Amino acid sequence: xxxxxxxxxxxxxxxxxxxxxxxxxxxxxxxxxxxxxxxxxxxxxxxxxxxxxxxxxxxxxxxxxxxxxxxxxxxxxxxxxxxxxxxxxxxxxxxxxxxxxxxxxxxxxxxxxxxxxxxxxxxxxxxxxxxxxxxxxxxxxxxxxxxxxxxxxxxxxxxxxxxxxxxxxxxxxxxxxxxxxxxxxxxxxxxxxxxxxxxxxxxxxxxxxxxxxxxxxxxxxxxxxxxxxxxxxx
Numbered sequence: 458x459x460x461x462x463x464x465x466x467x468x469x470x471x472x473x474x475x476x477x478x479x480x481x482x483x484x485x486x487x488x489x490x491x492x493x494x495x496x497x498x499x500x501x502x503x504x505x506x507x508x509x510x511x512x513x514x515x516x517x518x519x520x521x522x523x524x525x526x527x528x529x530x531x532x533x534x535x536x537x538x539x540x541x542x543x544x545x546x547x548x549x550x551x552x553x554x555x556x557x558x559x560x561x562x563x564x565x566x567x568x569x570x571x572x573x574x575x576x577x578x579x580x581x582x583x584x585x586x587x588x589x590x591x592x593x594x595x596x597x598x599x600x601x602x603x604x605x606x607x608x609x610x611x612x613x614x615x616x617x618x619x620x621x622x623x624x625x626x627x628x629x630x631x632x633x634x635x636x637x638x639x640x641x642x643x644x645x646x647x648x649x650x651x652x653x654x655x656x657x658x659x660x661x662x663x664x665x666x667x668x669x670x671x672x673x674x675x676x677x678x679x680x681x682x683x684x685x686x687x688x689x690x691x
Contacts, residue, residue, distance in 0.1 A: 458669050459655060462491070464662025467502075474509035478502040480646070480664060494644050494666050495690035496618050499575035502662070504568055505530075510561025516552035520576040520616045522605060523548040523560075524624070524686070526648060528569030534558035538587045542571075546591045547604040547622075549614035551578070553585040572648070572686070578617040579607075588614045597624050599631045601687065619691040626684045627652060627677030635673045635687060642690045643667035645675070650683025652676060 468479035468486025479486045480500035481493050493499070498519070510531070523530060523542060530542045534550065535557040542548045550556065562569040592612055596602045603613040605622040616622075625633050627650070637643055645654055645665040652659050653676045659665060661683075667673065677683045 458667070459657055460666045461657060461659065462664040462666065464660060467662065474506045476504040478662065493577075495642050496577045496579075496620055497574070497644055497688055497690060498577050499573065500646055500664075501573045502570075503573060504570050505562045506568055507562055508565045511559060513557050513559045515555060515557050516550070517555040518578055518581040519552045520578050520618055521550045521552060522574040522576070522614070522616075522622065523550075523571055524574070524604070525569065525571040526684075528567050528571075529563040530569050530571055531561045531563040532558065534587060536585060536587055540589055542589060545594050545597075546589060547614050549588045549590075549605060549616060551583065551586045551617055553578075553581075553583040553617075556585040572646075574622070574686075576616060576618050576620055579619060580617060583617060590614055594626075597626045597684075598682075599625075599627065599633070601625045601633050601635060604686075621689040623687040623689075624684065625675065625687065626682050627675065628682050629677050629680055632674060632676040635675070635689075637667070637670055637672060637689065640691070643670070643673060644688040644690065645673070646686040646688075648684040648686060650677065650679040650681060652683050652685055653678050 601623040649661040
């Protein structure tokens with residue numbers, strides 16, 4: 458079964474410096490029908506104006522992934538990390554017992570466009586940690602590139618949850634397939650472009666909640682490359 462979540466159905470907040478779309482309930486956007494999916498709790502698509510950002514604030518007991526589409530994102534936290542995140546990188550912050558951090562557009566002239574993802578952890582009260590991994594653009598072209606998983610993997614970040622996160626960039630006619638195990642669920646988030654998943658068309662910003670499907674076949678349908686995130690969830 459595939460249930461489509463259309464882009465225009467998402468929550469929306471425009472604060473001037475921040476233009477944000479919420480796939481699930483977040484901040485002042487509340488929809489009891491969309492509180493998350495399995496352990497996936499937040500997918501926010503954020504555009505932050507030059508030189509603006511989120512001041513120092515705290516998190517605990519959450520796996521937080523950031524994925525930049527355009528621009529650069531400056532990160533600083535109470536663990537001592539000062540980093541800049543760009544496209545074709547995955548940033549993972551396990552909040553655990555608690556961490557303070559800030560996120561700002563690293564550019565004074567160009568906006569930054571990124572996705573922030575929260576996944577509920579399998580266990581709480583663990584030590585806080587941070588990881589940032591870059592990969593080559595070619596690794597996601599026409600294939601599923603593993604970004605995060607519960608076990609340490611070469612080129613992927615380790616998260617405290619039985620979940621895997623993949624990214625794929627699909628030119629028109631490109632197809633990737635993914636086998637779902639028994640009692641597994643999937644969430645497909647279209648970042649940009651147009652794709653077809655198991656016969657259903659999705660546009661940029663659309664998503665699909667997947668259950669009771671043995672496999673997924675995802676095809677690029679746009680003249681320009683399309684990009685998707687695929688979550689394999691318990």
